[in-house]
Structures are given as C-alpha cells and as structure tokens.
Amino acid sequence: MAKKRESVFVCxxxxxxxxxxxxxxxxxxxxxxxxxVKTSQAVGxxxxxxxxxxxxxxxxxxxxxxxxxxxxxxxxxxxxxxxEFDRVLGKGIIHGSVMLFSGEPGVGKSTLLTQLLxxxxxxxxxxxxxxxxxxxxxxxxxxxxxxxxxxxxNSIDEIEEVLERVKKVYKIAxxxxxxxxxxxxxxxxxxxxxxxxxxxFRLVELAKRLGVAIFIVGHVTKEGNIAGPKxxxxxxxxxxxxxxxxxxxxxxxxxxKNRFGATDEVGVFKMGEKGLRQVRSDxxxxxxxxxxxxxxxxxxxxxxxxxxxxxxxxxxxxxxxxMPKRGFVGIDYNRGQMLVAIAQKSLGxxxxxxxxxxxxxxxxxxxxxxxxxxxxGAMYSSYKGKALPAKSVLVGEVSLVGxxxxxxxxxxxxxxxxxxxxxxxxxxxxxxxxxx
Ligand code: TYD
Ligand code: MG
Numbered sequence: 149m150a151k152k153r154e155s156v157f158v159c160x161x162x163x164x165x166x167x168x169x170x171x172x173x174x175x176x177x178x179x180x181x182x183x184x185v186k187t188s189q190a191v192g193x194x195x196x197x198x199x200x201x202x203x204x205x206x207x208x209x210x211x212x213x214x215x216x217x218x219x220x221x222x223x224x225x226x227x228x229x230x231x232e233f234d235r236v237l238g239k240g241i242i243h244g245s246v247m248l249f250s251g252e253p254g255v256g257k258s259t260l261l262t263q264l265l266x267x268x269x270x271x272x273x274x275x276x277x278x279x280x281x282x283x284x285x286x287x288x289x290x291x292x293x294x295x296x297x298x299x300x301x302n303s304i305d306e307i308e309e310v311l312e313r314v315k316k317v318y319k320i321a322x323x324x325x326x327x328x329x330x331x332x333x334x335x336x337x338x339x340x341x342x343x344x345x346x347x348x349f350r351l352v353e354l355a356k357r358l359g360v361a362i363f364i365v366g367h368v369t370k371e372g373n374i375a376g377p378k379x380x381x382x383x384x385x386x387x388x389x390x391x392x393x394x395x396x397x398x399x400x401x402x403x404x405k406n407r408f409g410a411t412d413e414v415g416v417f418k419m420g421e422k423g424l425r426q427v428r429s430d431x432x433x434x435x436x437x438x439x440x441x442x443x444x445x446x447x448x449x450x451x452x453x454x455x456x457x458x459x460x461x462x463x464x465x466x467x468x469x470x471m472p473k474r475g476f477v478g479i480d481y482n483r484g485q486m487l488v489a490i491a492q493k494s495l496g497x498x499x500x501x502x503x504x505x506x507x508x509x510x511x512x513x514x515x516x517x518x519x520x521x522x523x524x525g526a527m528y529s530s531y532k533g534k535a536l537p538a539k540s541v542l543v544g545e546v547s548l549v550g551x552x553x554x555x556x557x558x559x560x561x562x563x564x565x566x567x568x569x570x571x572x573x574x575x576x577x578x579x580x581x582x583x584x
Pocket of ligand 1: 257259289419420422
C-alpha cells in the first residue's frame with residue numbers, strides 16, 4: 149500500500165501541488181512561492197468532519213432527465229436587484245454557488261456586498277470589522293438594516309454551525325474576508341495557504357450542501373509571500389474582480405471565471421457619499437478634457453457590451469539607464485512591450501534608448517485590443533512632443549507589421565465617439581499617424 153503523505157507543497161500563486169519543496173514553481177515559474185500544507189489525513193480532518201456534521205447520506209446517482217425537486221432548486225436564480233451586478237454574473241446569483249469577490253483593499257468590496265445584502269437580505273459574516281462598524285456603514289449607505297444579519301467571527305467552524313442551524317433562512321451569505329478566517333482542522337496562521345484552501349473548501353461544501361450562495365471576499369495583495377486569491381480561483385464557481393482607482397470614483401466589476409455564464413461582461417459603478425451607484429454608459433467619461441496635448445490619445449473600448457471612452461497617456465523620454473524602463477498601467481505588460489516594438493519598427497522611433505510609460509486613465513484595465521492604435525498614438529505624440537488632433541479618437545488593433553485592423557462593434561464605437569463630440573480617425577497603417 150502506498151504510504152500516506154503527511155504534507156504537500158502548494159504554490160501560493162497558481163495553486164500547483166508538489167510532493168517536495170523546491171525553489172521555483174514549475175507551474176507558473178515564480179520563485180519562493182511554495183508553502184507546506186498538511187494534508188487533511190494528517191490533521192485528522194476527514195474523521196472530524198464526518199463526526200462533527202451529523203450526516204447520514206447515501207451515495208446517490210441522479211438521472212439528468214429526472215425532474216427531482218433538488219434539481220429545480222439548484223437551477224434557481226436570485227436577482228441581485230442591481231442590473232449591473234446581474235449582468236456580470238450572467239443572469240443573477242445561482243442558488244448554492246460560490247463566488248470569490250476579489251479586489252485590492254479599499255476598492256469597495258465590503259460596501260458593494262453590504263448594499264447587495266440590503267437589497268436581497270442575508271447573512272454578513274465579518275472577520276475584519278466589528279458589528280458596530282458594520283452598523284455604521286449600513287446606516288451611512290441608507291440600506292434596510294432589518295435585511296442584514298451579522299455574525300462577527302473569524303472561525304469557519306462557527307460559520308458552519310450557524311448556517312447549519314438556520315439553513316432555511318439565508319439564500320445568501322457574505323464571508324468578509326477569507327484572509328482572516330481560521331478553520332480548526334487546518335494548520336497555519338490566517339491567510340496561509342493551508343487556511344485559505346481549507347476555509348474555501350469548507351465554504352464550497354457548505355454552499356452546495358445547504359443551497360446557500362456564498363460570496364467569499366478575497367483581498368488581492370501585491371506582496372508575494374501572502375497567498376493571494378489566485379490559489380482559490382479553481383475551487384469556486386465564479387471569480388469576480390472589482391477594480392478601480394482608490395482616488396477616483398469609477399469602479400468596474402468583471403467576471404474572470406464564470407461556470408454559469410460568459411466572462412466578457414462588465415458592471416460599472418461610481419463610489420459616492422452613499423456607497424456605490426450604478427452608472428449608464430454615457431455617464432462614463434474617462435477623458436480629462438477636450439484640449440489636446442502631447443502624449444494623450446483617446447479611444448473607445450468595448451468591455452462586454454458597453455462602450456467606454458478612455459484616455460491613454462504615454463511618456464516617452466530619453467533613457468539614461470543601461471536598460472530603458474518600461475511601465476504599463478491598465479494594459480497587459482506583454483501587449484505593451486509588443487506595441488513598443490511595433491512603433492519602433494513601423495514608425496522608426498528609437499525607442500530602444502527611451503524610457504516608455506503608458507497609463508490608462510481612471511484606474512480601469514483595458515483588455516480590448518481595439519485600444520492598440522491609441523497606445524501607439526500616445527507614444528508617438530509624446531515622442532514628438534506634438535498633440536494629436538483635438539477631439540480625435542483612435543480605434544484599431546495593430547498587427548506586427550503595423551497594419552491597423554478593424555475590431556468588433558465599430559459602428560457602436562463611432563456612435564459613442566460622436567455622442568461625446570469626438571470623431572474617429574481612420575488609418576490603415578500606423579505610418580499614417582505621422583500625417584495627422
Ligand atoms: P470598503 O468597502 O471598506 O473597501 P474594501 O472592503 O474593498 O476594502 O470601502 C473603502 C472605501 O470606500 C473607503 O476609503 C471609504 C469609501 N466609501 C465611500 O466613499 N462611500 C461610502 O459610502 C462608503 C461606505 C465607503
Ligand atoms: Mg472590506
């Protein structure tokens with residue numbers, strides 16, 4: 149018989165498992181991310197669970213064609229009563245599903261989930277704030293206090309106990325946040341790989357068994373030695389990411405993974421005095437002004453089904469470092485590098501000896517390749533110290549040889565630009581930027 153392993157080593161970045169410790173994770177290539185995690189057999193987890201949970205369940209096989217009550221229930225969809233939220237999820241919150249709600253600290257995760265519970269009612273488990281703090285927030289937000297029950301705890305065991313005791317009462321529970329929760333049967337401090345994994349595993353099991361939809365809040369931190377929610381992504385049904393600049397008011401909700409729907413939709417909110425407010429497309433204007441200046445380009449991206457006008461800024465300066473610097477905020481690093489290379493080749497700019505920084509204004513991330521042309525336009529404009537034509541909009545995907553390709557929903561983008569008093573500039577090759 150094979151010997152039972154006492155522990156495994158898990159990468160805190162990608163979640164890959166290894167039997168032995170090693171310096172580099174073969175899964176994602178990161179260094180020093182492997183953490184030792186005791187297996188549940190070693191901690192006596194399995195035994196404890198079947199004893200702790202009074203469950204006499206027979207192993208059951210269900211025919212998909214049969215219409216048992218259980219199946220009907222699991223396909224129930226709960227509307228969040230926030231259209232922006234429902235759209236990101238597909239139709240709404242699926243009964244018994246588990247959603248990881250991630251984002252940087254301070255972006256507004258607790259605020260949005262409090263507002264959500266205020267609309268549909270449910271249990272709010274707080275491990276970070278006191279009941280009083282939550283009460284203050286609820287009052288400030290003006291949501292219905294009677295709809296929210298609060299459980300202040302850091303213990304997964306207590307959450308399990310409460311949910312089991314009152315299983316019919318809640319359709320939705322929020323656990324804020326997974327980083328401060330402790331599961332008794334796992335080892336390690338809160339936030340460690342073992343705790344995150346076991347805590348999430350138990351919440352997923354609870355959600356499926358009791359039919360309560362659970363939102364798990366997970367902070368995204370940039371520090372490498374803290375296990376991030378990345379590790380948890382494959383354990384849950386849906387991964388939502390809430391993004392935005394802390395100092396700005398725009399917030400975007402995206403689904404990065406969704407077992408029940410598409411992942412290309414976004415929900416848009418604005419943070420104000422009374423929490424988050426849903427906004428319409430035409431209220432989104434991330435362009436800082438109409439007057440033209442060097443290093444700025446405006447584009448219209450389509451995120452999900454929403455057109456958004458965004459400003460891209462570039463700074464191209466002579467470099468005095470042996471390795472010129474590259475910095476990209478709001479666009480993918482590799483895509484940014486590629487666009488720098490294309491600009492160098494097709495426009496003849498000596499970017500190999502320049503520091504290049506590109507930033508999308510308003511704290512949004514642009515995934516749409518239709519923004520390529522504007523990124524190159526902003527770099528060109530900064531290098532030349534010459535503004536692009538006033539009120540112009542650049543849209544197009546740029547190929548490796550500098551050709552500008554059409555992107556989807558061109559008509560809608562043109563309409564959006566026109567609606568905001570701007571005009572789409574048509575170019576077939578980035579060389580033509582020189583003539584603008
Ligand atoms: P919070 O929801 O606590 O963020 P997270 O849970 O993601 O860490 O929100 C934090 C910020 O939101 C805080 O800086 C204050 C601001 N805020 C408002 O601007 N308006 C409001 O009505 C509320 C409740 C918060
Ligand atoms: Mg919070």
